[in-house]
């Protein structure tokens with residue numbers, strides 16, 4: 001939530017433009033407002049440019065300069081106004097702060113600062129940071145003043161501060177992501193909430209750990225321990241991400257690009273992590289209890305994992321991480337808790353994992369983003385390797401996580417290689433399937449649903465989590481009310497919602513329960529529902545069908561992809577921005 005970007009020693013001498021370009025890559029982290037602060041080449045104070053709304057094709061009129069910071073906001077404290085947009089200045093106009101997180105104790109500070117005569121121009125928690133540093137800098141050097149201020153903040157936070165006088169940027173991390181990028185060739189340095197923001201300049205990075213601070217100046221980057229103030233060695237790693245990974249590559253939206261990438265990403269995921277997956281499978285076979293958890297889509301992935309494991313004769317639990325805490329007391333050193341996350345920064349998931357870890361559980365992170373908090377917290381990391389996911393609506397990270405869980409269940413059955421073969425087949429068939437008139441069919445279906453108010457969906461067993469995910473894609477990307485149910489739930493109340501013409505999706509696979517799901521479809525049809533089958537077989541119960549490839553348990557991948565594409569085209573048709581749905585942010589780093 002919220003995106004941070006900064007550059008020092010910008011080689012184009014147009015740091016504001018560099019920051020604007022970087023913020024456009026980070027906009028998926030929040031798009032309520034954006035802003036930039038620069039030290040112009042010849043000026044007596046910082047200059048700030050702030051706007052509400054999405055960056056889109058925005059331009060900035062800020063003058064030339066070599067050092068600037070910028071921010072894209074997902075509002076927490078204070079409404080979506082120009083004044084509340086970051087960066088926030090101190091009273092002197094020589095310091096400006098950008099921030100990702102929540103300062104839980106900001107009101108106490110604000111009261112004290114007001115008494116000391118500080119003038120506030122926003123309602124944000126962030127602004128107190130600027131004034132606190134302004135106070136502390138009277139008695140000590142900049143870095144120390146910022147570190148001390150940061151250490152006094154309660155909550156999960158990351159900040160960046162630009163100082164006019166020393167021409168440096170100081171940043172600190174505790175719980176919210178921050179990464180430094182070093183372009184050694186051009187001696188320019190970057191700071192970002194995520195790597196794609198500066199990937200066009202460098203892939204040499206240092207992911208800040210909690211309790212670390214950095215000082216970026218025109219000559220170097222220095223890393224510090226925030227508590228002791230001692231300098232530490234900056235260890236750079238070179239990522240294998242390429243610039244194309246963070247670009248649209250000719251697609252109109254990242255969402256469509258990422259949906260299409262799944263043909264490759266699923267296969268890629270199946271070729272890595274064998275050692276880790278077999279290690280966890282070995283623990284499961286030694287009677288470790290297994291719990292799967294995550295939020296949103298990741299929680300549906302956890303639920304699908306529960307069905308995969310049941311097929312391998314393993315009982316497991318799946319929880320939405322936000323509901324896990326009452327049950328963490330049942331974890332012990334014979335429990336594996338598998339956290340699933342694209343970002344590795346989701347606050348609720350991290351909280352659940354920390355609680356389980358305290359109980360002695362072995363934490364496994366099935367995570368896509370690199371250098372995340374979840375990765376550091378975990379005892380075993382399974383990086384799913386789907387590459388940067390920019391669209392807020394998750395797609396390829398999810399199917400890669402699902403691939404890991406499928407392979408885990410296969411490993412438990414001593415069937416890992418066969419599982420890999422099945423994933424390879426899935427990937428090949430997806431290539432062929434995408435090359436048919438699939439998208440055309442989905443566009444036509446989307447057109448016929450554009451003006452609907454309610455859509456209902458049913459699925460059973462593995463197709464139940466698939467239905468939950470399918471419905472979420474429709475809701476997120478198009479704002480249509482799509483309500484998913486377990487097919488068995490219908491007769492217990494839900495069926496009252498069905499009227500003549502109500503669109504009802506029925507997700508199914510060619511398995512031994514397809515008769516049961518078709519009976520549920522018949523019940524909906526009998527009440528006048530318009531039955532749209534998402535399945536690898538025809539049935540007279542379906543009024544329409546989007547046929548998916550018959551891939552046994554892996555059919556759900558294709559069924560879900562129909563939901564992703566339909567969500568996308570409905571979103572476009574209904575005037576939503578599929579890459580940046582309203583009110584959402586890509587990483588939910590607050591509770």
Ligand code: F6R
Nearest residue numbers: 296297298341342343346393394
């Ligand atoms: C749905 C979506 C969210 C995330 C959820 C967890 O498209 O993106 O539901 O799945 O916020 O995020 P991560 O996976 O980053 O933990």
